[in-house]
Amino acid sequence: MATFMGYPAGPVVAAAGEPPALQVTGVGEAEVAPDTARITLGFTARAPQAAAAYEQTAAALNRVVQALVQAGLPATDLQTQTIGLNPVHERVPETGESRLAGYEATATLAVTLRDLARVGAAIDLAVAAGANRVDGIQFTVRERERAEAAALVQAVQDAQRQAAVLAQSLGVALGPVRQVTAEAAPGPAPFLARGAAEGLPVLPGRLTVPRSARVSYQIYHPAGA
Numbered sequence: 001m002a003t004f005m006g007y008p009a010g011p012v013v014a015a016a017g018e019p020p021a022l023q024v025t026g027v028g029e030a031e032v033a034p035d036t037a038r039i040t041l042g043f044t045a046r047a048p049q050a051a052a053a054y055e056q057t058a059a060a061l062n063r064v065v066q067a068l069v070q071a072g073l074p075a076t077d078l079q080t081q082t083i084g085l086n087p088v089h090e091r092v093p094e095t096g097e098s099r100l101a102g103y104e105a106t107a108t109l110a111v112t113l114r115d116l117a118r119v120g121a122a123i124d125l126a127v128a129a130g131a132n133r134v135d136g137i138q139f140t141v142r143e144r145e146r147a148e149a150a151a152l153v154q155a156v157q158d159a160q161r162q163a164a165v166l167a168q169s170l171g172v173a174l175g176p177v178r179q180v181t182a183e184a185a186p187g188p189a190p191f192l193a194r195g196a197a198e199g200l201p202v203l204p205g206r207l208t209v210p211r212s213a214r215v216s217y218q219i220y221h222p223a224g225a
Contacts, residue, residue, distance in 0.1 A: 021178055023216040024162040028154025031206045032147040034139035037119045039111040040081070041126050042133025046088060046104045053105035054085055060130030061107050067129040068111060068122065077112040108135065114142075116204050139204045151211035152182060159215040167219060175218030183212040 041064060045056035061080070069075055083106070090101040111126070113119055116139075123134055141147070167174045 019175075020219050021216050022163055022166060022172075022174070022219045023214065024159045024166070025183075025212055025214045026155040026157065026159030026162060027210065027212045028151040028156075028158055029208050029210045030147040030150040030154070032141050032144060032209055034116065034141050034204045034207050035114065036140045036142055037113045037116055037204065038138045038140065039113065039119065039123060039126075040135040040138075041109045041111060041131040042135050043107045043109070043130070044104065044132055046102055048102045050085055050087075050103040050105075053103040057105040057107050060132070061109055064109065064126045064129040064131050067125050071122070071125055073111065073113070073122070077114075079110045079112075081108040081110050083107045119204075139207065141207055141209075144209055147209040148211055151209050152213060155182075155211045155213040156180075156215065159213050163215065163217050167217075170219075171221075172219045173222040175220055177215060178218050179214075179216040181214040183214065 043057045043060045043064075045053050045060070047053035047056060065075075065078055068078060085103060085105045088101045088104050089098045091098055109131070111122060113122060119137065123137075127134070163174055
């Protein structure tokens with residue numbers, strides 16, 4: 001992407017006292033292997049009474065927590081994310097009216113794993129212990145500075161290539177760099193695997209770390225142009 005600042009349709013003339021400039025935005029990306037997995041486990045139970053539904057969900061969640069801790073996962077890597085309790089209504093066929101049929105209790109537990117080789121086994125263990133949903137697996141990377149640096153180098157090089165092509169096409173020469181802005185990176189886009197089931201292979205794949213750089217060059221007509 002390119003922007004021209006102070007560059008009118010005619011000869012190159014400074015606009016409002018500013019020398020003309022060419023601004024381009026370069027993009028780059030680097031691949032990195034994930035080193036962390038975050039599994040989201042779900043628990044759902046229905047019962048005629050609210051307390052019974054809540055107790056069933058809480059009991060299943062506690063069994064999964066105990067099983068994972070006994071398997072060697074630190075308790076600090078387990079986090080309860082949501083707890084919900086809602087009435088369940090059903091429609092009476094004869095009258096079309098809605099009536100209370102019971103209650104549904106839900107909960108989710110996030111499990112952070114730093115050993116990706118244990119992801120499949122952790123899911124199997126959780127399902128066997130009482131989790132009745134696996135809402136997703138998110139792979140991320142903890143240390144991404146090196147990948148960000150490589151992506152930023154690519155972004156600057158891309159900006160330089162764009163500026164050179166545009167300058168040649170316009171018949172102008174590139175002057176010194178006036179400004180460089182590295183765009184903030186949101187971090188590598190997480191790889192999200194959904195619908196994991198017992199015994200299903202879990203493949204972490206690769207993550208892409210994006211960066212961009214906005215570079216502004218002073219431009220001028222070369223001598224004799």
